[in-house]
Amino acid sequence: MQILSKKHYGYLLMVLVFAVIIGFWQPHALIYGIQRGSLYALIGLPLALVLGILGVLNLAHGEFLTVGLYLSYLLFHGMGLDPVLSFVPVTLFLFVLGGLSYLLTVKYVLKAGHLSQLLITFGIALILTELINSIWTTMSRSVFTTYSYSSTKIGNFRFGTYEFIYLLAAIVVLLGLQLFLKKTRLGQATFAVGQNPAGAQIVGINVGFVYLFVFSLATAILGIAAAIMAPRVAIFPGTGAPFTMKSFALAAMAGLGNLTGILLAGLALGIGEAVVNAIPGGGGWADIVFFGVLIIVILARSFRGAKQ
Amino acid sequence: MKNRAILSLLVVLAASLPLFMGPYFLSVFSTIFVFLSLSLSWDMMLRTGQLSFGTAGFFGLGAYASVLLVIKLGVNPIISILLGGVFSATLAFLLGFAILRLRAIYFSITTLALTSVFSVVIRNLPRLTGGASGAVLPRPIFGGDPQKIYWLLLLLTLVIIAISAFFRRSRIHYAINSIRNDEITARSSGIDVFKYLLFVFVVTSALQGVVGAFYAQQYAFVAPEATFSLNFLLLPIAMALVGGVYTTTGPIVGALLLGLISEYLKLIMPYGHLIVYGIMIVLVVLFMPQGICKPIIQLLRGKTKKGGVQSADLGN
Numbered sequence: 327m328q329i330l331s332k333k334h335y336g337y338l339l340m341v342l343v344f345a346v347i348i349g350f351w352q353p354h355a356l357i358y359g360i361q362r363g364s365l366y367a368l369i370g371l372p373l374a375l376v377l378g379i380l381g382v383l384n385l386a387h388g389e390f391l392t393v394g395l396y397l398s399y400l401l402f403h404g405m406g407l408d409p410v411l412s413f414v415p416v417t418l419f420l421f422v423l424g425g426l427s428y429l430l431t432v433k434y435v436l437k438a439g440h441l442s443q444l445l446i447t448f449g450i451a452l453i454l455t456e457l458i459n460s461i462w463t464t465m466s467r468s469v470f471t472t473y474s475y476s477s478t479k480i481g482n483f484r485f486g487t488y489e490f491i492y493l494l495a496a497i498v499v500l501l502g503l504q505l506f507l508k509k510t511r512l513g514q515a516t517f518a519v520g521q522n523p524a525g526a527q528i529v530g531i532n533v534g535f536v537y538l539f540v541f542s543l544a545t546a547i548l549g550i551a552a553a554i555m556a557p558r559v560a561i562f563p564g565t566g567a568p569f570t571m572k573s574f575a576l577a578a579m580a581g582l583g584n585l586t587g588i589l590l591a592g593l594a595l596g597i598g599e600a601v602v603n604a605i606p607g608g609g610g611w612a613d614i615v616f617f618g619v620l621i622i623v624i625l626a627r628s629f630r631g632a633k634q
Numbered sequence: 635m636k637n638r639a640i641l642s643l644l645v646v647l648a649a650s651l652p653l654f655m656g657p658y659f660l661s662v663f664s665t666i667f668v669f670l671s672l673s674l675s676w677d678m679m680l681r682t683g684q685l686s687f688g689t690a691g692f693f694g695l696g697a698y699a700s701v702l703l704v705i706k707l708g709v710n711p712i713i714s715i716l717l718g719g720v721f722s723a724t725l726a727f728l729l730g731f732a733i734l735r736l737r738a739i740y741f742s743i744t745t746l747a748l749t750s751v752f753s754v755v756i757r758n759l760p761r762l763t764g765g766a767s768g769a770v771l772p773r774p775i776f777g778g779d780p781q782k783i784y785w786l787l788l789l790l791t792l793v794i795i796a797i798s799a800f801f802r803r804s805r806i807h808y809a810i811n812s813i814r815n816d817e818i819t820a821r822s823s824g825i826d827v828f829k830y831l832l833f834v835f836v837v838t839s840a841l842q843g844v845v846g847a848f849y850a851q852q853y854a855f856v857a858p859e860a861t862f863s864l865n866f867l868l869l870p871i872a873m874a875l876v877g878g879v880y881t882t883t884g885p886i887v888g889a890l891l892l893g894l895i896s897e898y899l900k901l902i903m904p905y906g907h908l909i910v911y912g913i914m915i916v917l918v919v920l921f922m923p924q925g926i927c928k929p930i931i932q933l934l935r936g937k938t939k940k941g942g943v944q945s946a947d948l949g950n
Contacts, residue, residue, distance in 0.1 A: 383739045383743070431916055431920065434920055435919065435920075438919075438923075440685075440738045440739050440742075441680075441685050442919050442923070444685060444739065444742055445685075445871065445875065445915055445919050446915070446916055446919045446920070448868070448871070448915060449872075449911075449912045449913070449914075449915030449916035449919065450912070450916060451912070452868055452908065452909070452911055452912030452915065453909055453912035453913060453916065454912075455912075456906040456907075456908045456909035456911075456912060457906065457909060458906075459905050459906040459908075459909075460903060460905050460906025460907075460909065461906075463905050464905070571743075571746065571747065571750070574743055575747075578743075610754070610757055610758040610766075611754070611758055613750070613754045614751060614754045614755070617747040617748075617750050617751045617754070618751070620743070620744075620747050621744055621747050621748070621751070624736060624740050624743070624744055625732055625733070625736070625744075628735055628736050628740065629735070
């Protein structure tokens with residue numbers, strides 16, 4: 327199995343050099359950037375998976391994450407379930423919710439062109455946000471656990487340790503997806519569908535089932551992200567929304583079908599964002615890192631495409 | 635013409651509304667007109683086949699330009715509304731050279747990202763724009779008189795409807811229709827695709843800027859979160875879809891229908907009444923890609939045959 331193919335070495339080296347320079351200059355920004363960046367990558371992976379296999383940009387991606395966060399919150403306050411352990415029920419629930427969303431809506435617009443696909447996922451996003459809004463209002467909720475604020479000290483440099491769980495989860499999910507795509511029959515079928523759906527159909531792959539499974543799986547992965555980030559974020563109806571754009575930024579940067587690239591892009595952008603945050607007076611500009619990179623990458627690709 | 639008589643009757647009716655309606659209903663209709671105008675301008679861009687998510691962005695730019703012109707330079711509010719449109723148009727013209735070369739999801743996402751960029755930039759220039767807390771005008775336009783606001787907004791809406799109708803009837807209509815149906819064929823028939831896209835993009839952005847400027851003058855304030863709210867994108871899209879895209883009547887009917895329904899829902903359901911927009915978007919895309927107007931008109935005219943309207947389908 328190859329997680330890092332040759333094309334990744336260059337990028338990996340770039341990210342490493344970048345990280346080392348930042349590490350000496352702003353160690354806090356490096357730690358924080360790695361943590362945030364892994365979270366972005368963890369959330370970006372399923373979006374890239376759906377975009378790569380189904381060709382659908384799911385604009386309701388962040389809203390599915392929000393649903394997962396609220397579920398984790400409910401399990402914590404209703405049953406006293408530990409938020410990190412709640413990833414099992416949350417993941418199962420989102421797997422089913424993703425499957426239902428696919429069967430009821432996305433399935434019917436797969437051949438209808440990008441316009442219908444964008445609009446329908448936009449509609450789903452709006453329904454989910456407003457549904458949450460009508461049940462729990464816009465009030466901000468939180469899940470508090472003591473361990474999620476634990477920290478450690480190296481020399482006289484103190485930093486939070488809990489959020490390294492994002493890096494662990496991102497790597498586990500990435501390895502799991504690679505193993506699934508290379509080693510299992512369904513995974514190989516998924517790979518084939520992503521490359522050529524018509525050809526896959528001809529050789530007897532149940533393309534409809536692969537689409538259903540991939541969409542459910544992608545939504546389920548968001549359950550893992552939701553459960554582990556629940557103790558560290560303010561939970562309100564709009565929590566997940568910004569992650570849709572950020573995930574797409576990673577997918578655009580890494581290119582289609584490049585899952586390892588998502589992690590590297592996530593780390594690079596996470597560190598970049600943290601550095602801008604660390605510059606005095608730069609805090610407000612940090613949001614622009616993702617959008618700026620997104621616009622530049624898309625434009626660069628389009629101009630390169632136009633010349634060929 | 636019978637149609638012309640009905641049309642002028644409707645205009646007279648709309649104009650005389652303030653004479654027998656209280657300020658509450660006037661403000662409801664004013665809000666509907668704002669979204670109606672945005673909806674039409676979004677649809678005019680969609681007719682070229684480009685799905686723009688930048689409506690809220692150019693709306694906000696116009697709003698900020700107009701308010702800052704009044705506060706900092708003491709410009710007359712009505713002139714500042716027009717200048718708000720000019721500002722949006724200028725930026726759309728400059729950005730258009732880069733982003734109008736993009737297609738499909740890349741165009742949509744870039745316009746959405748630009749909306750966020752505008753809002754972040756404005757939030758981070760506190761000396762000029764008031765930063766995160768926004769800027770407040772000393773008084774709203776016409777001193778907040780709901781009747782005058784209504785009439786000016788009605789005038790603005792009628793102008794936008796006229797522009798939209800003109801776009802449907804002139805040479806531009808055939809050019810942008812062919813771009814939407816098949817860009818390569820359009821190009822090989824000698825249509826300067828980029829020129830037409832840029833023209834439509836600048837005109838629609840100008841309209842969005844003017845509407846945004848008016849909205850800001852009406853409520854006498856701008857703030858990054860409120861002015862660049864995604865509601866100014868989502869609601870117009872839902873309205874155009876429900877009424878029927880690629881037409882002038884569609885967004886008008888959709889805006890009136892959804893505007894009144896959501897106003898009613900707001901009373902019984904203070905949180906989450908916008909859910910009706912989400913449900914409408916999903917249902918219309920799935921079951922009625924042509925919107926509700928066309929089937930009803932066909933029913934009224936007794937035309938039961940299906941087909942022959944393929945070009946109006948969403949699936950292009």
